[in-house]
Every structure is written in C-alpha cells, then in structure tokens.
Amino acid sequence: xxxxxxxxxxxxxxxxxxxxxxxxxCAGKENVMAAAWTMPLDFSPPKVAxxxxxxxxxxxxxxxxxxxxxxxPPVAMAQLTVAVGDCSGRExxxxxxxxxxxxxxxQLQVPLVDGCxxxxxxxxxxxxxxxxxxxxxLGEVVAAWADDRVFSHGHWHFPSDDLRTIHHVAGxxxxxxxxxxxxxHTAD
Amino acid sequence: xxxxxxxxxxxxxxxxxxxxxxxxxCAGKENVMAAAWTMPLDFSPPKVAxxxxxxxxxxxxxxxxxxxxxxxPPVAMAQLTVAVGDCSGRExxxxxxxxxxxxxxxQLQVPLVDGCxxxxxxxxxxxxxxxxxxxxxLGEVVAAWADDRVFSHGHWHFPSDDLRTIHHVAGxxxxxxxxxxxxxHTAD
Numbered sequence: 394x395x396x397x398x399x400x401x402x403x404x405x406x407x408x409x410x411x412x413x414x415x416x417x418x419c420a421g422k423e424n425v426m427a428a429a430w431t432m433p434l435d436f437s438p439p440k441v442a443x444x445x446x447x448x449x450x451x452x453x454x455x456x457x458x459x460x461x462x463x464x465x466p467p468v469a470m471a472q473l474t475v476a477v478g479d480c481s482g483r484e485x486x487x488x489x490x491x492x493x494x495x496x497x498x499x500q501l502q503v504p505l506v507d508g509c510x511x512x513x514x515x516x517x518x519x520x521x522x523x524x525x526x527x528x529x530x531l532g533e534v535v536a537a538w539a540d541d542r543v544f545s546h547g548h549w550h551f552p553s554d555d556l557r558t559i560h561h562v563a564g565x566x567x568x569x570x571x572x573x574x575x576x577x578h579t580a581d
Numbered sequence: 582x583x584x585x586x587x588x589x590x591x592x593x594x595x596x597x598x599x600x601x602x603x604x605x606x607c608a609g610k611e612n613v614m615a616a617a618w619t620m621p622l623d624f625s626p627p628k629v630a631x632x633x634x635x636x637x638x639x640x641x642x643x644x645x646x647x648x649x650x651x652x653x654p655p656v657a658m659a660q661l662t663v664a665v666g667d668c669s670g671r672e673x674x675x676x677x678x679x680x681x682x683x684x685x686x687x688q689l690q691v692p693l694v695d696g697c698x699x700x701x702x703x704x705x706x707x708x709x710x711x712x713x714x715x716x717x718x719l720g721e722v723v724a725a726w727a728d729d730r731v732f733s734h735g736h737w738h739f740p741s742d743d744l745r746t747i748h749h750v751a752g753x754x755x756x757x758x759x760x761x762x763x764x765x766h767t768a769d
Contacts, residue, residue, distance in 0.1 A: 402751075408617050409748035409756055410598010429596050432620045434632060434715055442630060442717065444622060472764045523711055527622055529630065531715065549750060559762055560597035560748075562737060563590075568597055571759025574747055576660045 395496070395538050398511075402547040403537035404433035406465060406511040407441065409549070409570060411558035414464040414474060415443065417454035418503045424482030425493065425506060426451045427474045429561040431463060439534035441515060446528050450482035455517055456524070460501040461532060465511035467543070468569050469555045475565045500535040510540040510556060583684070583726050586699075590735040591725035592621035594653060594699040595629065597737070597758060599746035602652040602662060603631065605642035606691045612670030613681065613694060614639045615662045617749040619651060627722035629703060634716050638670035643705055644712070648689040649720060653699035655731070656757050657743045663753045688723045698728040698744060 398406065407413075412429040430444035441463065445452045455461045466474050477487050488495060494507030498514045505512045515532030523529050543549060543556050549570075551557045557569040586594065595601075600617040618632035629651065633640045643649045654662050665675050676683060682695030686702045693700045703720030711717050731737060731744050737758075739745045745757040 405751050408750050409600075410617075412597075429598075430620045430622065432598075432618045432630070432632070434618065434717060440715070442620070442715075444620070468762055471762045475764050520711070523708070527628070527630075527719065529622060529719075531717075547751065548754070549756070557759065560758060562596050563593050563735065565764050566736070567762040567764065568737070569759045569762050570748060571745065571757045574656055574659045574755040574757050576663050576753050576755065 394541050396541045396545065398537035398539050398544070400439055400534060400537060401437050403439040403513055403534045404436055405547055406513060406537060406539060406544065407431060407433050407463070409558070410560060411465050412474060412561040412567065414466055414477065414506050414509065415445065415451055416462045416464055416503050416506055417451050417458065417460070419454045419458040422454060423488055423504060424450050424454055425477050425487050427478035434531060440518065441513065441532050441534060443530050443532070444528050445530050455530065458502065459517045459519070460503050461515050461517065462498060462501065462503045462505055463513040463515060464506040464509040465558060467510045467556045468559055470508055471559050471567050474559065498536065505538070510543045512538040582729050584729045584733065586725035586727050586732070588627055588722060588725060589625050591627040591701055591722045592624055593735055594701060594725060594727060594732065595619060595621050595651070597746070598748060599653050599758070600662065600749040600755065602654055602665065602694050602697065603633065603639055604650045604652055604691050604694055605639050605646065605648070607642045607646040610642060611676055611692060612638050612642055613665055613675050615666035622719060628706065629701065629720050629722060631718050631720070632716050633718050643718065646690065647705045647707070648691050649703050649705065650686060650689065650691045650693055651701040651703060652694040652697040653746060655698045655744045656747055658696055659747050659755050662747065686724065693726070698731045700726040
C-alpha cells in the first residue's frame with residue numbers, strides 16, 4: 394500500500410543508489426524515461442540531482458513545467474525499465490505503449506508510475522548554467538511515497554526478490570540490491 | 582590486482598550506486614571521508630558529481646588542490662566506512678588512525694585507499710556557484726582503476742560477499758549489492 398514518507402527521510406529512498414524512472418508532464422503530454430544518474434543532494438528541505446540529456450523529450454517537459462517525479466522500480470519492472478529507455482516519448486506515448494498505470498501525485502501535475510515501490514515528487518530548482526553545461530537538473534522534493542511492503546518507518550525491508558530495487562551497470566545489465574551488511578555501529 | 586579501467590567505461594564503477602570513500606590531499610595534509618551522494622555525470626570525457634559539505638576538512642582540501650579520488654570500498658570495509666564518516670580529519674590523521682594503506686594515483690597527488698575495489702582519479706571542475714549554493718562538486722575523471730577480481734572488461738563480477746559493493750541507507754545501515762537481474766534485452 395502506498396504510504397507517505399516523511400520529507401526528512403525521503404533521501405533514504407535514493408541513498409543506496411537505485412536506478413529510477415523519471416516521469417514528466419506538460420500541457421497534456423506525459424513521458425517517462427529511465428535514469429541511473431540520480432542522487433540525493435540535501436536532507437532538509439530534501440533535494441535531488443538528476444542527469445537528463447538535453448536531447449530528450451523528458452528534458453523538454455521538465456524545463457517547461459518545472460516538475461518531475463522520480464519513481465523507483467522493483468526487479469519485476471527491470472525489463473520495462475530497459476524498454477522505456479530504448480525509445481523516445483516524441484515518437485510514442487510510453488504510458489500507453491507500455492501499459493503503464495498512473496497514480497496521482499499530491500503536489501504536482503505529473504503522474505506517478507504504478508507498480509513502482511517509491512516515489513519522489515520534485516520541483517525543478519532552475520539553474521540554467523548547470524542545466525545547459527552539464528545536463529544536470531536539481532530539484533526540491535515536495536512529497537514522497539513508498540510501498541509499505543518494502544519501505545516503512547524510514548527503512549527498506551525486502552520481502553521477496555521481485556520487490557528489490559534494481560541497479561543498472563550498463564547495456565541492460567542490472568544487479569538487484571542484496572542483503573543487509575552488519576556493522577557494529579548502527580543508529581536509526 | 583589493480584588494473585586500469587578504460588576512461589569510457591569508468592562510469593560503470595559508479596553506475597549502480599555504491600557508497601564510496603573520498604580521499605583528498607593538499608600541501609602534505611591528507612584526508613578521507615565517506616559519501617553516499619555520488620553519481621556519474623557524463624561518459625566522455627567521464628565526469629562525476631559528489632556532495633561534500635562545506636564544513637568538512639575534505640571540502641577545504643579539494644577546493645585548495647582541485648583534486649580528489651573516489652574509492653569504492655567492499656563489504657569487508659563497511660565498518661571502516663562508518664568509522665571514517667564519524668570523525669573529522671581536522672582532529673586526526675585518518676589514514677594513520679585507521680591504519681589505511683595508500684596506493685599512488687597516476688595523475689594526482691591524492692592517495693588511493695588500499696583495500697578498495699575501484700578508484701576514480703578526479704580533477705575538480707570549478708563551479709563556484711554550484712559548490713557554494715548546493716555543496717555540489719563536479720569533477721572530470723582522469724584515470725580509473727579496479728581490482729580485477731571484481732571488475733574486468735567493463736563488468737562487475739563478485740566472487741564472494743566480502744568483495745561486493747556497499748550501499749548505505751542511513752545511520753550505518755548498508756545493503757550489499759546482490760545478484761544479477763536477468764532481462765531479455767542486454768548488450769555489452
């Protein structure tokens with residue numbers, strides 16, 4: 394079930410480096426792309442950094458609307474994550490083509506991708522030089538959600554492999570996240 | 582054994598989101614910190630983005646020297662990764678205090694941390710506004726290395742759990758990277 398993640402713990406959805414889907418929308422057009430180059434940028438208010446190539450339709454939509462959503466897909470969506478990265482939203486409506494379900498965002502006009510296990514609703518922090526020079530987009534997280542089967546009370550817990558996060562290396566090769574590492578020194 | 586990683590494949594060391602150690606040096610002073618907020622930023626020339634708080638000694642050293650190294654620790658160094666994140670290099674020489682071995686970089690004056698499984702030698706791309714506003718540092722990768730027991734020919738392969746990459750969530754809690762996910766669509 395989709396539950397709210399407190400904003401101050403939203404970074405924990407991305408901290409371990411999952412590959413994500415970025416959804417965007419503007420003036421009735423919607424799109425989704427795959428992205429491995431994302432990271433948290435600040436705790437409070439929570440911020441994120443993502444890399445979105447200047448030639449993508451997603452970039453056009455995000456810069457026009459000032460909004461995007463980071464969706465975290467599980468292993469069950471790995472194949473789909475490769476597929477949506479292999480075509481352009483200029484050529485097809487990916488939500489329709491890939492039969493992707495949509496969930497309403499709470500703060501934005503951008504749809505969340507159904508079937509994912511975590512979501513960060515983000516407003517673009519406009520930094521034209523950074524965007525133009527490096528294809529680097531910064532955003533403030535204004536709402537966050539997680540599937541409580543895998544993330545609750547600020548912690549990930551994976552009940553089955555199909556629900557684990559995926560971590561892309563190159564060319565469609567992913568690792569799933571594995572077991573917890575035990576260290577003596579842990580805190581909440 | 583430490584082997585050169587071709588620059589065009591250096592991004593693959595970071596693409597799956599491992600937590601890293603950042604080493605730095607300037608005028609005889611050296612330091613190392615833990616960082617989960619790192620990502621590739623470009624393929625060729627390879628670039629990276631890292632978040633380094635303005636109050637850290639590492640930040641001072643990197644901005645003075647214009648150099649840093651991203652070291653990728655394995656599970657066997659998880660405890661150490663927490664420990665080096667818990668004290669400041671202003672108070673102690675962490676290499677000495679934690680008995681960290683050093684390897685020579687090929688392009689920089691910054692030591693690589695021995696025992697790690699991947700290394701990216703980076704030159705700071707000075708962007709004062711981005712650094713000051715977001716604690717976000719960009720770098721160009723000028724050399725990359727990997728332990729060929731776990732990374733060769735552009736691919737990760739983990740022979741044992743102790744050599745897997747670690748992925749921090751919060752408060753000393755890590756996951757190790759897990760198994761490969763099979764998708765139909767893969768390429769080199």
